[in-house]
Amino acid sequence: MELLCPAGNIASLKAALNAGADAVYLGLKDDTNARSFAGLNFSPLQLAQATKLAHGQGRKVFLTLNTFPKPGQEHRWYQAVDLAAQLEMDALIVADLSLLDYAHQHYPHLTLHLSVQASATNLGALSFYKEAFNIERAVLPRVLSIKQVRDLAKVSPVELEVFAFGSLCIMAEGRCHLSSYVTGQSPNTGGSCSPANHVRWQDDGNDKLTRLNDVLIDKADISQQLGYPVVCKGRYIAEYDHDAKYLLESPTSLNTLSLLPQLAQAGIKSLKIEGRQRSPAYVSQVTQVWRSAIDTYFANPESFCEQPQWAQVLAKVSEGQITTLGAYERQWQ
Numbered sequence: 001m002e003l004l005c006p007a008g009n010i011a012s013l014k015a016a017l018n019a020g021a022d023a024v025y026l027g028l029k030d031d032t033n034a035r036s037f038a039g040l041n042f043s044p045l046q047l048a049q050a051t052k053l054a055h056g057q058g059r060k061v062f063l064t065l066n067t068f069p070k071p072g073q074e075h076r077w078y079q080a081v082d083l084a085a086q087l088e089m090d091a092l093i094v095a096d097l098s099l100l101d102y103a104h105q106h107y108p109h110l111t112l113h114l115s116v117q118a119s120a121t122n123l124g125a126l127s128f129y130k131e132a133f134n135i136e137r138a139v140l141p142r143v144l145s146i147k148q149v150r151d152l153a154k155v156s157p158v159e160l161e162v163f164a165f166g167s168l169c170i171m172a173e174g175r176c177h178l179s180s181y182v183t184g185q186s187p188n189t190g191g192s193c194s195p196a197n198h199v200r201w202q203d204d205g206n207d208k209l210t211r212l213n214d215v216l217i218d219k220a221d222i223s224q225q226l227g228y229p230v231v232c233k234g235r236y237i238a239e240y241d242h243d244a245k246y247l248l249e250s251p252t253s254l255n256t257l258s259l260l261p262q263l264a265q266a267g268i269k270s271l272k273i274e275g276r277q278r279s280p281a282y283v284s285q286v287t288q289v290w291r292s293a294i295d296t297y298f299a300n301p302e303s304f305c306e307q308p309q310w311a312q313v314l315a316k317v318s319e320g321q322i323t324t325l326g327a328y329e330r331q332w333q
Contacts, residue, residue, distance in 0.1 A: 003287065006278070007050070015280040026041070028083075031067060037277055038196060069098065077099055093114075094118075101132075139162075143327050159269035176188065252323065260304070
């Protein structure tokens with residue numbers, strides 16, 4: 001079972017490798033990936049350095065091309081595919097059909113992973129991508145219960161990767177429209193949720209106001225620690241109410257440590273840690289915990305149990321310091 005960790009820059013890449021990641025995923029410093037924040041990601045030269053560094057330690061490195069090319073600008077996404085092939089990267093993480101086709105036609109030896117943005121949740125979808133583009137792996141959306149993951153794993157024609165830890169949001173996987181509505185910039189084609197140049201923090205007496213493109217999305221005591229402002233995790237006052245509440249989604253992180261045995265027994269190939277926009281310290285701490293958990297499980301599967309110190313470390317780096325099993329544990333279906 002592979003431990004796949006995020007790398008927003010060279011420092012995070014080194015932190016992931018030093019902490020025991022089997023593979024890292026990263027993106028170019030442009031809008032070909034969905035985390036195109038200023039100061040993050042890799043230039044072509046840095047991508048070459050990262051690939052050399054990872055391969056020098058016997059680890060894998062995947063290039064994330066998970067946005068959808070804009071009409072007339074497809075060549076930049078194609079150039080990214082060309083670069084990955086030239087650097088002999090271990091895989092491309094892709095959602096768009098035209099990019100899958102381009103990569104498959106021009107570089108049949110280049111391993112393709114179907115991005116979570118493609119939102120493939122069933123055997124028919126996975127079989128189509130396998131037959132059409134010979135994908136080797138699919139990243140499952142965070143909308144499936146653990147039973148659905150197990151059932152799909154029994155018949156899947158490709159390796160399966162699931163999210164193990166990291167922030168959650170309410171988007172239908174692959175399509176965030178809230179941020180587009182408020183900022184006019186689409187995370188699906190332009191890169192980032194809540195672009196930094198649209199974020200405003202203002203002091204108002206003892207309160208701190210958080211605005212996204214001048215839309216007030218939160219108001220908190222000035223002493224409170226606030227996460228990165230996104231529309232879906234803002235606090236709002238509903239009609240006929242007086243108190244601001246998390247009406248759409250509260251700040252929470254997915255944590256599947258307790259499901260590790262079930263995921264391993266289902267044959268899940270890779271556990272993915274979310275957080276390319278997070279700090280090297282976050283990457284290091286989370287990777288260390290999951291490295292320890294995976295190694296502990298495979299050393300003696302029958303006696304595996306979640307250790308309290310693992311949960312304590314992960315809770316500290318979780319949004320709102322709250323963790324959940326998310327859709328994995330839903331009982332209502």
